[in-house]
């Protein structure tokens with residue numbers, strides 16, 4: 449399926465799976481029966497760095513596991529029913545969480561808070577109890593709030609290590625590269641139009657830094673406004689098109705598998721694995737914002753280095769100013785919930 453000879457040469461940033469190192473890892477998906485969980489489980493089954501895949505959901509995970517387990521890659525797959533959360537987490541090194549409800553048209557990600565906050569808190573408690581050293585990748589929305597909830601839950605349990613908690617903002621990066629390639633001209637490949645996206649993961653908190661991209665820096669005026677809007681509201685495009693049937697699942701599964709592979713490469717000691725992710729960050733701590741997405745180097749301990757956002761244009765400075773107050777409010781909402 450992925451025969452090497454059939455592939456054109458790829459840059460490190462463009463590969464879905466790359467595996468220069470040999471150590472393999474047990475990965476658990478919480479919410480594996482869902483719209484994201486199913487294709488994500490399939491993609492993780494295809495990742496050569498995953499040795500064992502543990503699939504959990506309150507419904508349907510054993511069926512998904514039976515199905516995915518027939519794919520002829522080396523990893524083993526196990527499915528766990530609703531009452532087997534602790535067994536699903538035993539011995540796992542990486543936990544990916546796409547559990548929770550998705551948006552319908554007319555909703556914001558924050559409208560998911562009331563349902564998803566407690567789902568994520570309870571799953572984080574289980575990770576703290578059963579796999580306290582695991583790296584946790586949070587997909588469930590609203591990411592700007594669910595990540596602080598997971599952090600506070602782990603902190604309460606005395607096992608929080610900020611190097612091991614990640615909000616998955618990779619879909620924004622994937623969209624930015626795709627949309628920029630689309631307006632750059634025929635034949636331009638998204639592999640060559642990577643854009644760093646910083647801030648958070650909802651509307652105005654998503655800040656693409658086009659000025660730092662060789663193709664993006666020439667996008668000005670109305671074209672700039674349009675592509676920024678499209679990157680910030682790409683999720684709404686999918687919610688609208690699915691017309692009540694949910695939000696992005698396939699592109700998110702791709703993005704989730706891509707970020708998981710980056711983390712696994714870092715854990716295996718590969719150098720120079722750098723990608724944006726929403727982590728506990730010192731960058732805007734002086735403004736009371738202690739979670740932020742910027743480029744992060746992933747390594748054997750998880751977060752090895754958090755990069756500052758670097759030089760940005762006056763337009764991007766304005767976007768950042770719009771991002772920060774909303775991001776702060778989202779983070780505080782998560783913390784207030786976790787403190788109850």
Ligand SMILES: NC(=O)C1=CN([C@@H]2O[C@H](COP(=O)(O)OP(=O)(O)OC[C@H]3O[C@@H](n4cnc5c(N)ncnc54)[C@H](O)[C@@H]3O)[C@@H](O)[C@H]2O)C=CC1
Pocket residue numbers: 478479480481482483484485504505506507546547548549550551560564567571586587588589590591616617618619620649694695696697700
């Ligand atoms: N970070 C990002 O960029 C993105 C995040 N999302 C978010 O991902 C989440 C999932 O989206 P979909 O897969 O489309 O939803 P979905 O409804 O298709 O699947 C969610 C799954 O979570 C399961 N679930 C609910 N409570 C659970 C619990 N306590 N333990 C384990 N599993 C549980 C459900 O049974 C269901 O199978 C949503 O919150 C959505 O907003 C979606 C797209 C992008």
Ligand SMILES: O=C([O-])CC(=O)C(=O)O
Pocket residue numbers: 550551557589619682683684686687695696
């Ligand atoms: O829009 C949503 O609700 C799902 C999501 O986070 C995205 O597609 O970026």
